[in-house]
Amino acid sequence: xxxxxxxxxxxxxxxxxxxxxxxxxxxxxxxxxxxxxxxxxxxxxxxxxxxxxxxxxxxxxxxxxxxxxxxxxxxxxxxxxxxxxxxxxxxxxxxxxxxxxxxxxxxxxxxxxxxxxxxxxxxxxxxxxxxxxxxxxxxxxxxxxxxxxxxxxxxxxxxxxxxxxxxxxxxxxxxxxxxxxxxxxxxxxxxxxxxxxxxxxxxxxxxxxxxxxxxxxxxxxxxxxxxxxxxxxxxxxxxxxxxxxxxxxxxxxxxxxxxxxxxxxxxxxxxxxxxxxxxxxxxxxxxxxxxxxxxxxxxxxxxxxxxxxxxxxxxxxxxxxxxxxxxxxxxxxxxxxxxxxxxxxxxxxxx
Amino acid sequence: xxxxxxxxxxxxxxxxxxxxxxxxxxxxxxxxxxxxxxxxxxxxxxxxxxxxxxxxxxxxxxxxxxxxxxxxxxxxxxxxxxxxxxxxxxxxxxxxxxxxxxxxxxxxxxxxxxxxxxxxxxxxxxxxxxxxxxxxxxxxxxxxxxxxxxxxxxxxxxxxxxxxxxxxxxxxxxxxxxxxxxxxxxxxxxxxxxxxxxxxxxxxxxxxxxxxxxxxxxxxxxxxxxxxxxxxxxxxxxxxxxxxxxxxxxxxxxxxxxxxxxxxxxxxxxxxxxxxxxxxxxxxxxxxxxxxxxxxxxxxxxxxxxxxxxxxxxxxxxxxxxxxxxxxxxxxxxxxxxxxxxxxxxxxxxxxxxxxxxxxxxxxxxxxxxxxxxxxxxxxxxxxxxxxxxxxxxxxxxxxxxxxxxxxxxxxxxxxxxxxxxxxxxxxxxxxxxxxxxxxxxxxxxxxxxxxxxxxxxxxxxxxxxxxxxxxxxxxxxxxxxxxxxxxxxxxxxxxxxxxxxxxxxxxxxxxxx
Numbered sequence: 001x002x003x004x005x006x007x008x009x010x011x012x013x014x015x016x017x018x019x020x021x022x023x024x025x026x027x028x029x030x031x032x033x034x035x036x037x038x039x040x041x042x043x044x045x046x047x048x049x050x051x052x053x054x055x056x057x058x059x060x061x062x063x064x065x066x067x068x069x070x071x072x073x074x075x076x077x078x079x080x081x082x083x084x085x086x087x088x089x090x091x092x093x094x095x096x097x098x099x100x101x102x103x104x105x106x107x108x109x110x111x112x113x114x115x116x117x118x119x120x121x122x123x124x125x126x127x128x129x130x131x132x133x134x135x136x137x138x139x140x141x142x143x144x145x146x147x148x149x150x151x152x153x154x155x156x157x158x159x160x161x162x163x164x165x166x167x168x169x170x171x172x173x174x175x176x177x178x179x180x181x182x183x184x185x186x187x188x189x190x191x192x193x194x195x196x197x198x199x200x201x202x203x204x205x206x207x208x209x210x211x212x213x214x215x216x217x218x219x220x221x222x223x224x225x226x227x228x229x230x231x232x233x234x235x236x237x238x239x240x241x242x243x244x245x246x247x248x249x250x251x252x253x254x255x256x257x258x259x260x261x262x263x264x265x266x267x268x269x270x271x272x273x274x275x276x277x278x279x280x281x282x283x284x285x286x287x288x289x290x291x292x293x294x295x296x297x298x299x300x301x302x303x304x305x306x307x308x309x310x311x312x313x314x315x316x317x318x319x320x321x322x323x324x325x326x327x328x329x330x331x332x333x334x335x336x337x338x339x340x341x342x343x344x345x346x347x348x349x350x351x
Numbered sequence: 352x353x354x355x356x357x358x359x360x361x362x363x364x365x366x367x368x369x370x371x372x373x374x375x376x377x378x379x380x381x382x383x384x385x386x387x388x389x390x391x392x393x394x395x396x397x398x399x400x401x402x403x404x405x406x407x408x409x410x411x412x413x414x415x416x417x418x419x420x421x422x423x424x425x426x427x428x429x430x431x432x433x434x435x436x437x438x439x440x441x442x443x444x445x446x447x448x449x450x451x452x453x454x455x456x457x458x459x460x461x462x463x464x465x466x467x468x469x470x471x472x473x474x475x476x477x478x479x480x481x482x483x484x485x486x487x488x489x490x491x492x493x494x495x496x497x498x499x500x501x502x503x504x505x506x507x508x509x510x511x512x513x514x515x516x517x518x519x520x521x522x523x524x525x526x527x528x529x530x531x532x533x534x535x536x537x538x539x540x541x542x543x544x545x546x547x548x549x550x551x552x553x554x555x556x557x558x559x560x561x562x563x564x565x566x567x568x569x570x571x572x573x574x575x576x577x578x579x580x581x582x583x584x585x586x587x588x589x590x591x592x593x594x595x596x597x598x599x600x601x602x603x604x605x606x607x608x609x610x611x612x613x614x615x616x617x618x619x620x621x622x623x624x625x626x627x628x629x630x631x632x633x634x635x636x637x638x639x640x641x642x643x644x645x646x647x648x649x650x651x652x653x654x655x656x657x658x659x660x661x662x663x664x665x666x667x668x669x670x671x672x673x674x675x676x677x678x679x680x681x682x683x684x685x686x687x688x689x690x691x692x693x694x695x696x697x698x699x700x701x702x703x704x705x706x707x708x709x710x711x712x713x714x715x716x717x718x719x720x721x722x723x724x725x726x727x728x729x730x731x732x733x734x735x736x737x738x739x740x741x742x743x744x745x746x747x748x749x750x751x752x753x754x755x756x757x758x759x760x761x762x763x764x765x766x767x768x769x770x771x772x773x774x775x776x777x778x779x780x781x782x783x784x785x786x787x788x789x790x791x792x793x794x795x796x797x798x799x800x801x802x803x804x805x806x807x808x809x810x811x812x813x814x815x816x817x818x819x820x821x822x823x824x825x826x827x828x829x830x831x832x833x834x835x836x837x838x839x840x841x842x843x844x845x846x847x848x849x850x851x852x853x854x855x856x857x858x859x860x861x862x863x864x865x
Contacts, residue, residue, distance in 0.1 A: 036784050100784065188372070189406050195367035196375035196410040204365055235366045296450030297406070310483060315451055316406030317444040338370035 004089035011081040014123040017105055024088040037101045038068040041332055042125045046135040046142040049076040058325055069103045069126050079110030117145040132332045147176045152332040156182035157223035158274045166223045167347045174340055180331045182324050183224045184339050186275040190228060193291055193298055193314050207236060209283040212262040216278035218271040225265040230345025240348045252349050376805045378411035380478050380486040384502055385494035386416030387430060395493060396431050397439040398797035403451045404444060407802060413478045416457045427457035440795060462498045468509040485517035489804055492523050499523060500540040507544035522551045522804055525616050531822035538815045547815060551804045556617040557811040558796030561759045565624050580705045585748060586860050588712045588727040589618050592719040594671055601684030609695035613715040615825045622711060625726055626701055635809035639817060646820035648703040657831035662851045663692035666718040669844030676844045690839050693717040696852045710857050718844040720865040724755040727863050747778045760784040
């Protein structure tokens with residue numbers, strides 16, 4: 001277990017917190033052990049005070065691949081002052097290894113602080129590191145205040161009940177910062193497997209003959225399905241258009257080179273977790289490829305006219321929600337050029 | 352592969368792979384020869400599991416174990432389960448493991464048995480027929496090196512070296528030969544069956560993230576390049592020290608020794624990456640062309656000069672981790688009169704424009720004071736020292752330490768002023784640790800290398816000329832040692848190695864303390 005040095009103060013200021021962090025660091029060095037502060041990124045989380053424990057648990061499960069400085073802004077209604085806790089923990093697991101430290105600042109603030117949150121957070125950031133802002137309980141006002149500081153905003157498009165509002169808000173945020181969308185992260189294995197299915201040259205020509213795509217999703221994960229269809233549309237040059245309700249799902253017909261592709265989103269009430277549960281791609285040649293969540297990975301099934309269907313398992317473990325969050329934080333250091341076009345495609349279909 | 356009836360033009364690039372972190376890998380059947388052996392158990396099967404867990408294996412994947420053990424599919428799956436549960440870097444997911452096991456088959460037989468290859472071909476073809484796909488075939492030779500030629504030749508005789516509409520590749524484990532003659536002979540026999548592009552000679556050091564980062568450190572950071580030459584570098588030390596003894600590996604180790612076990616492959620690989628010229632691109636052959644030029648620039652010693660440029664030693668009894676430990680000759684399975692070296696150190700030079708005159712010291716050993724693998728680049732001292740005041744701890748030349756294991760990172764030693772009224776100075780370290788700057792767990796070297804082989808990327812594998820050039824350097828040393836009547840220097844277990852190693856150092860050079 002990491003050892004931690006702690007400091008706390010009531011009704012304090014960012015300057016006092018910054019001084020306390022420097023002092024904690026000096027104390028750590030003075031203890032004599034080899035010590036290096038982690039230098040990955042600044043993670044600023046704006047959360048509801050009532051849900052602080054849940055968020056801390058989620059961050060804890062991210063594991064040792066933590067940001068270098070985590071600043072949790074815990075919002076309490078009607079509070080007018082700011083209290084703070086600072087901890088500097090060091091993982092001293094190996095006897096001859098250098099301990100890697102993690103700095104965490106927890107601020108308890110009021111709603112009145114949110115519109116000028118940048119003046120509180122800015123002095124606490126480690127300079128020259130990427131700054132990731134995450135507000136899992138809404139607090140759009142805080143996100144807007146921090147836009148000037150944020151290199152990356154972490155969102156989860158399926159957390160917003162209204163999928164149209166979710167993708168519209170994401171598109172708006174994308175104009176000022178790089179976005180890491182947990183709904184997009186969840187779709188990565190699906191995108192990889194669809195790409196792999198059409199990768200052999202013998203199958204690649206079928207991409208130009210796709211006639212229908214049906215995406216199955218958790219009932220609350222319409223945005224995830226929209227992102228996957230948006231991704232296919234943007235990569236394959238389909239002109240996505242607005243979806244309409246049909247048979248309990250959403251349907252659209254995208255245009256591409258004089259033909260149409262039928263796109264469908266189907267809610268899957270048996271899906272236990274947020275995200276996608278399956279995809280079926282049909283080509284004009286009669287080829288039909290389905291991928292569905294299954295034991296030990298994705299269950300794949302390919303049908304060709306006049307041949308018996310072929311089924312197999314594409315191996316892979318579910319990352320779980322902790323793994324998704326960890327992957328989201330890791331993705332803050334990378335850049336995926338395909339998210340923006342996919343998001344625009346999703347907006348065009350869902351709006 | 353059977354594809355759909357194509358009526359439109361096939362795009363040259365797959366438009367769906369843009370932005371994906373894991374690129375598609377062609378469906379593959381992996382055949383492990385020696386599938387019940389130690390390497391398969393400890394490294395290969397756990398690596399395969401971890402690739403499966405992460406969804407990094409090809410979309411469709413099969414594994415065939417081949418070994419002499421007369422067991423069936425189920426018993427092999429049971430052994431594989433135990434290996435994965437014991438040695439995987441993560442706890443296996445029951446469902447993924449079960450699905451992976453379902454894709455495993457086992458073919459028993461000796462490696463010179465023609466009928467075994469017939470059965471192997473049948474099983475591989477069954478996988479193809481079942482999926483209606485020509486799977487790529489990847490043969491991993493994880494056996495005693497003596498079996499490499501016969502397996503390769505039998506694969507060729509049974510037509511398993513080629514596969515219509517698919518790639519066939521072979522991974523050859525180290526040691527690739529025991530001397531130059533055997534390496535040449537092995538290359539001749541392997542390349543009589545496979546093309547060089549099909550052959551992947553594995554050196555797992557090259558799969559380590561920190562070793563690959565050396566390439567990035569050198570060629571993506573402008574700060575080092577101006578210093579990376581004979582004008583600024585005084586000398587270089589490459590160390591691979593272990594604090595443990597030979598354990599249960601007496602049978603292999605006593606025939607091999609430290610020079611063959613580590614210097615001929617791992618340490619020379621590190622030396623090549625450290626000193627090579629920037630490749631035009633990071634394609635396999637561009638990188639390997641530059642690496643092999645370094646080996647060619649290292650003059651092979653004359654046998655009579657070996658005693659001046661190489662030192663060997665053997666560990667005696669001593670103390671390791673506060674425990675009394677036996678000497679090499681008292682280890683189980685080691686002949687009482689063995690003259691196998693457990694420590695080897697050499698001084699090499701790279702005679703090219705960049706490095707002429709810079710000594711490169713390589714050392715490795717068992718039962719040394721500490722486990723560490725590192726490269727220390729010592730820069731030349733400043734031409735004039737203005738700080739020779741009493742109270743200083745001294746000025747050391749700057750050193751750049753590239754730590755490979757157990758710490759993974761880079762340390763630059765600098766000289767700094769001690770706070771106070773006097774101009775006293777002392778060395779300080781500027782550290783970069785991998786664990787502080789990245790959030791993902793590094794994959795095991797074997798995971799990276801197996802995946803690279805499935806993709807057909809040979810950048811991190813040794814080419815035939817590389818292996819032969821490495822043996823040209825090591826051969827005279829082995830020859831001289833085998834002919835020497837001098838007694839083998841001894842060093843106590845848990846020590847810095849034999850005192851004789853000091854004799855290799857030129858000028859004021861010093862071994863870094865372990």
